[in-house]
Amino acid sequence: MAAQFGRRLRKGVTTTAVAAAAVAALAASQAPGATTDGQGGQTTSDAMPSPEEAADAGATGNSPYYTDLPPLNSPNPAPSASTGTDTSGVTEAGIPATVLDAYKRAEATLREKKPGCNLPWQLLAAIGKVESGQARGGRVDADGTTLSPILGPQLDGNGFALIKDTDDGAYDGNSSYDQAVGPMQFIPSTWEWAGRDGNGDGREDPNNIYDAALAAGHYLCRFGWDLSDQRDLDRAILSYNQSTEYLNTVMSWLEYYRRGTHEIPDGTGTLPRDRSDSTGTVRPSPTAPSTPPSASPSPKPSPKPEKPADSGTPNTPPPTTTPPTTPPPTTPPTPTDTVDHLENAGTAQFTAMAGDAFTERMSARAETDAGKAVAKVRIRFTVISDTDTTFTGGESVATVLTDSSGVAVAPALRAGEKTGSVIVQATVVGRTVKGVTYRATVTERAADTLVRTGTKELTCTPGGEFADAVELKATYEGAVADKVAATATIVKSAEDPTENDKGPYFKDADGKAVRTLSGLTTDADGLLKLPQLYADDTEGTFLLRVTTAGGATVTIELTVAAAPAETEPPAETETPDPSGSPSASPTA
Template identity: 45%
Template sequence: MARYRGRHAAQQKAGKASGHRRRFQLSSSRYRRGLGGTAIAAVVMAALTASQAPGVELGGDHGKGRSDAAGDRSPGDDSYETQLPPLESPHPPEGASPGGSGDESGIPASVLKAYKDAAKSLASRTPGCGLRWELLAGIGKVESGQARGGAVDKDGTTLRPILGPVLNGAGFANIKDTDGGRWDGDTRYDRAVGPMQFIPSTWDRWGADGNGDGRKDPNNVYDAALAAGQYLCADGRDLSAKADLDRAILSYNNSDAYLRTVLAWFAYYREGTHSVPDTEGPLLPTSPGLGESGGGPDKGGSPSGPGKGTSPSKPSEPSKPGKPSESDKPGNPGGGGGDGDDGGTPSPDPTAPDAIVADGTKSFSAVAGEKFAKSPRVKVETSKGKGVKGVKVDFAIDGATEASFDGGAKKATVTTDAKGFAEAPGLDAGAKAGSFTVHASVPGKKLGTVDFTAEVAAAEADKLERTSEVVMSAPKNSAFALPIEIKATRKGEPVANTAVTAKLDNTTEGPHFENDKGEPVRTPVKLTTNEDGVAEVGKLFADDKPGDYTLTLTAEGGATVTVKLTITG
């Protein structure tokens, strides 16, 4: 079966694309009872010329000379499947296990859920759009055969990449690489990616997180369906109005034939559909640029297209999970892999960096003057979550503290190890309390930034002691001759700028401080240690009450020391 090569190729090779007729094979079980051969031929031709489809008026010549057909670059490469739906209205087959490769109305469970979730989400976010999930299903059918018949993992990500033709100008548009090979694995030219076939630059603008995992991945059917819905609803379109519906579909691919094909499937799915197990949905035949035998667009082959008069192939039998069919095996020409451009050889598992994520905690704390016990650590991984070796990761400290990496640097670059991990150098807290952030990113790649928060707490002394053991005594009604000096330390090191409280145990008589007026003061006094961790208690005076008294000094964090004060008679 043919696959259109894009609006330029379709118009140049097919001439009047809207009037093009193609052969179409129908199983005898789908013939309407009572129709003769001539009537059947008339019905088939009516479907293929697309004057209308069940329940929906099909578009006319909308794709030519219409500047409003696409307000943004179309998401994909303009290539798509041309298979039309069966002439009979769909209905779930009888029995406990509906669907299967021969039932076109069955949609793989994960894919169907993605369409419905996207439509529900957009119904609340853009209620005036009127997007129906069946429209997403129609587009998903012609773009990727419903993600290759539901070949997705439990999270909705395709088991193998679905890549369109290389956009190198050979039969398709010429689009130089815009994503560094992040999504399509090609650092020279772009390719449409995923079940809804987004070009990387368009995904960069419209990408969405449809499954809530914090990532926007065009290979994930939930993300791709939501992004496609947002794209279709753009510019205030009301998809319940035919003119806006046509414009939305044409913005996806500005081609009359594409419009009619999508509308046909849209109408078909609106008549009824049902869920089938993933990987058991109907698979579309192979197509140019998607591993078709005979060479892809850059192999010099001559793939069929409009005007070639080819007939559609019988849908492939689905592969059982974990056991690919012969047609799906890598390197088998004509296989239904759908992810290569060179005669059926599929692209390898993605190896390009796709995301940077935190490994472990994103919050750190330390005491001023010490080192942090741990450092920020990240993982650079592919779209499948596999670590990527040899990727440079930049770590940068942002904040007003004195924190730094080992050696006093504020920035450091670390290369990921064999498992994709990169850990920042050791972090010194510095002497100043406060908070800061460590940003981790991959230079030259649009992978986002991972932010780590760090808190530097004021130093707390674990020991407080006098610098002298001189006995503190004074005759009554006189001053104590010597000052009291204390030192705060933590792990044997001086603690600067920490608070110390000096408190007299007797607040009615005995030793006291004095204010500026010479009046006795027996309330606690606040001190602060200097850079050497030392603080001096203010001058003390004795009243006329001889006896022994106690002065207690307490540092922030709880370390204490007591000093005996004696007033002699």
């Protein structure tokens, strides 16, 4: 009773008149096509809105939703049942494995596609809880599709919005009126433009939690909303279902999940009870088939009667026998239930250069305790080390379904710029069994060839500067080697790589002479252009050696010599006159 009273008290607090007024103002201000008239009131534009703007009824058509609120106790740290504390927080904090995976995958995708939205997966979890109780406690198959349709009531205007059929019953099976469909409860007209393919099967299915979660993420991120801003967050939630109570309920679950949650097996999630369209209790579909309506319930077994005393009377009635009970229905085990452990199904060596894709892909094999392969099991590969290495697409988590041989092959890893060891773990979604740990190595970018791009001799006079710059190109296995570290040094000789203290030099930031430059890097085209070279007063031939990571080396001659002396033309002389008299003009 105390828990129920606390729950009702919280419900009342979150629906105060002040909160209602504030949310109503937000809802009005963000409504599509809303403008302000001369009196400061709201009017609606006559212009035809775009499909994304035509969301007056929200993603769900303002369909009913579950109003259950989270427990008062925090899920983190988790209370212990052995200590006698209330463990409802632990139970409610659990999210079915496949459903949780879908939320996190949608967040990762939106982080790449719409980074400015800042969508937290906990928001998708909060909406999923309110809309369908996390797909009815995680009753989904290995692909993430609900085991049975999740449909809201038909929107016929009888207590709900009036939305006549828009899809000819393709999604909801109703050719008269629309109904909200799937674990995120999209109405068909909204799904038509908001639907996404979240699991890569080539279809956009509102009954699939991966598709629905990604569609919900895109829906909440439209209009350039930044969900880290409370005003935009309120607008986004209200656009899903324009109800003050809905906003408060979703926000309660969002904060609850932010405090901590954990993964539980599919089909074992707690089911909500209270719905916004009923004052009584609404019980959602059970997780296991129930007794058919036509079957009579099994009578409760009678207690075994005591043996009566022998009175010698032949009319003593026989003892009452206990009727047999009907065995409870059983659910056949799923493929995931039969997995005992994972085995490494590929190579143990994974190495790639920074920025490159790994040529080998990680793979795991799901097996029973007898070593038999298990197909159609979801395997999650997670990069858990502190690295910027990710799977193709920029995600650190990838979930793959095992094939007929029980093998799941992860997407290719792409090395980041951080070098060193990378750890990847493979686990079974929905089961706590022995997994597989992979180790990969990221090496620094390297070049195996380094050549000078020009052929002109590099010369300079003592105390001068070289007119031509030194430019080189680095390659690795014939391809451009970009972002490769290099070092340039004026060495003493071809056999002695130590730095020369005489001859050509570079200048540092303070203008001082330096004969070794480190920290050089090739550009996107593999080119390396060295700074200006200068010469001191020492004449001679000197060597410039440039070396890259990976061992590529080139040695270039630099000549410092004085300019040749200029020669003067011979002076003009007079030719003597044979007659002995001086000539008036020189003879040619």
